[in-house]
Amino acid sequence: xxxxxxxxxxxxxxxxxxxxxxxxxxxxxxxxxxxxxxxxxxxxxxxxxxxxxxxxxxxxxxxxxxxxxxxxxxxxxxxxxxxxxxxxxxxxxxxxxxxxxxxxxxxxxxxxxxxxxxxxxx
Numbered sequence: 001x002x003x004x005x006x007x008x009x010x011x012x013x014x015x016x017x018x019x020x021x022x023x024x025x026x027x028x029x030x031x032x033x034x035x036x037x038x039x040x041x042x043x044x045x046x047x048x049x050x051x052x053x054x055x056x057x058x059x060x061x062x063x064x065x066x067x068x069x070x071x072x073x074x075x076x077x078x079x080x081x082x083x084x085x086x087x088x089x090x091x092x093x094x095x096x097x098x099x100x101x102x103x104x105x106x107x108x109x110x111x112x113x114x115x116x117x118x119x120x121x122x
Contacts, residue, residue, distance in 0.1 A: 043063055047099055056097065084101070086098060
């Protein structure tokens with residue numbers, strides 16, 4: 001099945017949010033695969049339920065997902081631009097990555113020509 005995606009630049013919606021669309025056919029497949037993964041969805045729900053950034057360890061504990069799996073899923077979600085990663089600076093020098101949601105909405109539409117459109121809204 002062909003996934004038709006339009007390459008567009010970010011635009012601003014009437015409510016002032018940025019609106020990004022995935023640019024490549026493979027991006028839609030990748031995002032749909034991530035969203036159907038049980039662990040990825042649990043991680044997204046955990047991170048979405050807080051207004052703060054969470055470390056991989058905090059996410060792992062909250063989701064009851066092994067830490068090694070959590071790291072892999074966080075990488076997938078960050079690469080797909082669903083999560084935002086930043087560095088939490090610690091006095092000990094043991095800095096750690098932490099994550100928060102990057103999107104307000106993910107819209108998936110099945111188009112009449114048989115393609116799939118995925119729209120990410122920040």
